[in-house]
Amino acid sequence: xxxxxxxxxxxxxxxxxxxxxxxxxxxxxxxxxxxxxxxxxxxxxxxxxxxxxxxxxxxxxxxxxxxxxxxxxxxxxxxxxxxxxxxxxxxxxxxxxxxxxxxxxxxxxxxxxxxxxxxxxxxxxxxxxxxxxxxxxxxxxxxxxxxxxxxxxxxxxxxxxxxxxxxxxxxxxxxxxxxxxxxxxxxxxxxxxxxxxxxxxxxxxxxxxxxxxxxxxxxxxxxxxxxxxxxxxxxxxxxxxxxxxxxxxxxxxxxxxxxxxxxxxxxxxxxxxxxxxxxxxxxxxxxxxxxxxxxxxxxxxxxxxxxxxxxxxxxxxxxxxxxxxxxxxxxxxxxxxxxxxxxxxxxxxxxxxxxxxxxxxxxxxxxxxxxxxxxxxxxxxxxxxxxxxxxxxxxxxxxxxxxxxxxxxxxxxxxxxxxxxxxxxxxxxxxxxxxxxxxxxxxxxxxxxxxxxxxxxxxxxxxxxxxxxxxxxxxxxxxxxxxxxxxxxxxxxxxxxxxxxxxxxxxxxxxxxxxxxxxxxxxxxxxxxxxxxxxxxxxxxxxxxxxxxxxxxxxxxxxxxxxxxxxxxxxxxxxx
Numbered sequence: 001x002x003x004x005x006x007x008x009x010x011x012x013x014x015x016x017x018x019x020x021x022x023x024x025x026x027x028x029x030x031x032x033x034x035x036x037x038x039x040x041x042x043x044x045x046x047x048x049x050x051x052x053x054x055x056x057x058x059x060x061x062x063x064x065x066x067x068x069x070x071x072x073x074x075x076x077x078x079x080x081x082x083x084x085x086x087x088x089x090x091x092x093x094x095x096x097x098x099x100x101x102x103x104x105x106x107x108x109x110x111x112x113x114x115x116x117x118x119x120x121x122x123x124x125x126x127x128x129x130x131x132x133x134x135x136x137x138x139x140x141x142x143x144x145x146x147x148x149x150x151x152x153x154x155x156x157x158x159x160x161x162x163x164x165x166x167x168x169x170x171x172x173x174x175x176x177x178x179x180x181x182x183x184x185x186x187x188x189x190x191x192x193x194x195x196x197x198x199x200x201x202x203x204x205x206x207x208x209x210x211x212x213x214x215x216x217x218x219x220x221x222x223x224x225x226x227x228x229x230x231x232x233x234x235x236x237x238x239x240x241x242x243x244x245x246x247x248x249x250x251x252x253x254x255x256x257x258x259x260x261x262x263x264x265x266x267x268x269x270x271x272x273x274x275x276x277x278x279x280x281x282x283x284x285x286x287x288x289x290x291x292x293x294x295x296x297x298x299x300x301x302x303x304x305x306x307x308x309x310x311x312x313x314x315x316x317x318x319x320x321x322x323x324x325x326x327x328x329x330x331x332x333x334x335x336x337x338x339x340x341x342x343x344x345x346x347x348x349x350x351x352x353x354x355x356x357x358x359x360x361x362x363x364x365x366x367x368x369x370x371x372x373x374x375x376x377x378x379x380x381x382x383x384x385x386x387x388x389x390x391x392x393x394x395x396x397x398x399x400x401x402x403x404x405x406x407x408x409x410x411x412x413x414x415x416x417x418x419x420x421x422x423x424x425x426x427x428x429x430x431x432x433x434x435x436x437x438x439x440x441x442x443x444x445x446x447x448x449x450x451x452x453x454x455x456x457x458x459x460x461x462x463x464x465x466x467x468x469x470x471x472x473x474x475x476x477x478x479x480x481x482x483x484x485x486x487x488x489x490x491x492x493x494x495x496x497x498x499x500x501x502x503x504x505x506x507x508x509x510x511x512x513x514x515x516x517x518x519x520x521x522x523x524x525x526x527x528x529x530x531x532x533x534x535x536x537x538x539x540x541x542x543x544x545x546x547x548x549x550x551x552x553x554x555x556x557x558x559x560x561x562x563x564x565x566x567x568x569x570x571x572x573x574x575x576x
Contacts, residue, residue: 005039010056012036012433013063020099023064026116028108028428029231035429041356049439049469049493060438060495062117068099070121075169076149077126085129085171088139093130093178100128104152104172107159108228108428109527110442111504113435114497123165123560125152125172132178134195134298138263141296144171145265150556153292155197155233158226160443161525163240163291167560173296175233182206183299185214191258191273192220193301196235200225203234208307219307223250226521230425235297240523241289243485245424247478248333249341249387252521254288256303262287264295264551273301286547291523292558293565294551311390312341313397314414316383317404318374322347323454325380328407330450333481335403338396341387343479344420347457350473350489351381358419374410382409383417440494444507447517449483456486456514463510464490467503478520485520505573512575529564534574 014034017023024031037045046052074096085094095101105124106112115122131137144151150170157164157176166172173179175197183193187210194203203222210216224244226232236242238260243252250256259273271284287294319325329345346354355366369379382404386396401411431441448456457474464472471491476484488507494500508531511518518535519528533541541564548565551557561567 008053013436017065020067021065022068022116025103026113027432035426036433056437059436063436064117068102070098072121074126088136096127101125104128104154104174107164109160110440111500123167125166126169127171129171129173130177131173137296137298138268141263144556145554148554150559152558153296155236156231158228158232161523162527163525187216190304191301192304193299194234196297196300198234200229200232207304220304221307223305234300238288238300239291239297243478243521246341248339248343258303259301260287261299262295263298291562293548293562311393312385312387313393314385314417316412316416317409319380320408321378322380324407326453328404331403332400333479337399340384342384344383344475344477346381346475348378350475351379353473383420438495441491443489445485445487445520446511447485447520452515456516459514460510524563526561529561530571530573532564533572
């Protein structure tokens with residue numbers, strides 16, 4: 001809960017709700033944790049969207065307190081199929097009630113949340129299965145192939161690409177309940193092998209406690225912390241080629257995966273687990289990013305790192321403008337002295353919003369910044385920290401400070417970074433608070449080179465801002481010597497499905513036209529699928545189609561547009 005308001009405070013919803021309600025599915029995370037805009041941000045929201053206190057005295061539409069109940073019949077699965085699934089898993093781990101089916105059907109893009117609030121029930125599995133062992137998954141996948149039953153997988157549920165929707169009915173494996181154990185901890189190789197349903201927090205706690213749990217010589221970390229960390233799974237990270245907020249130092253998930261095991265319709269297999277090899281195209285990389293279209297990921301072997309939080313050096317700087325900030329970021333990444341771990345650089349609009357969120361915008365610091373030439377609507381906030389061996393971390397920190405100063409960076413110390421850390425995983429809770437009053441928040445991201453970053457930033461923002469009364473914040477949070485990601489957060493008064501869909505598609509078109517890669521770490525799913533062939537080109541995309549046909553000849557694995565597969569030609573989008 002934010003600090004008490006001095007003036008009118010909206011009727012933020014903080015009451016308990018049923019564990020089998022619609023709200024329990026679409027709301028983010030812990031039902032007992034709440035995060036709302038502070039008073040300054042609330043007042044800005046009213047101004048942006050031409051709203052008054054009166055608009056915040058009542059909710060905008062259904063807030064999802066009803067019990068989940070609908071009438072959607074099974075499409076594919078028969079009683080004899082259910083009998084087989086129960087023989088493999090046990091009766092209690094095969095469910096076809098309304099709540100179980102809907103709870104694994106949607107992810108966390110605003111299109112999903114709007115549908116749930118409006119009780120638009122579509123694309124749900126016939127049956128939900130809760131496996132505990134890879135052998136169970138392997139048996140069921142082979143059975144489903146024989147009987148042409150579509151197979152979907154639900155990991156942590158944080159997909160923002162419609163990756164989990166059971167478009168053709170069939171079954172969905174829910175990995176959260178029982179498929180989340182350690183298979184092997186290997187300190188000699190510095191690896192851990194886990195079941196694909198392992199959650200981020202559970203994995204990190206196990207590694208931090210390695211001395212007690214495994215008799216290890218020291219504590220470890222995975223180094224992978226996406227914003228969805230608390231409600232995402234290792235398997236989801238891998239199949240979407242995800243990235244964590246510390247990726248500039250530790251790498252994206254493809255840098256962390258050593259080996260994978262899959263259950264496919266043509267059989268099960270494990271990829272090799274060597275640090276590097278030259279044995280033809282990498283099967284590991286072929287399978288990463290496949291998003292369940294080739295098979296079900298069962299086990300993952302990850303590289304792990306020494307856990308040394310005491311060596312972190314936190315920093316934050318204010319830059320005069322985004323152009324200077326880009327040059328600073330490029331030099332930090334190209335100076336070959338090592339990379340920071342967290343590297344977050346916000347553009348002017350996001351900086352203004354962050355200062356408002358932290359309560360800085362009306363204080364002494366704000367006046368001081370303006371007097372020193374760091375003006376509102378121009379200044380950019382850069383924050384992060386270094387990691388690793390003590391002297392290494394300290395040296396990177398010193399180099400970052402030196403380069404930031406060269407580009408007129410004003411040090412704000414590590415206090416700003418500490419404030420950001422407190423909210424780094426719980427900002428999604430703000431979405432629920434605001435959506436109760438018809439204010440939509442969603443994100444899109446892309447990958448760019450330094451040479452086209454300014455162009456992409458300007459052109460995508462121009463489209464986002466072409467919609468009246470829309471906030472568009474941008475930052476880079478995964479940075480490389482050759483470029484970075486650009487992460488766009490858009491906020492608007494919007495609660496109609498068609499309005500959101502058209503706007504979202506327009507932003508994707510703008511990203512493609514600007515020359516950026518259409519996704520850096522969110523993946524493709526079914527929502528971005530229509531753009532993939534146009535982005536890759538027909539010949540490269542043809543390899544994905546060939547692999548699909550090889551691993552899944554009867555198209556039972558996540559069918560319905562994943563990676564743009566099985567779409568009609570008229571459904572695909574190409575640049576004009």
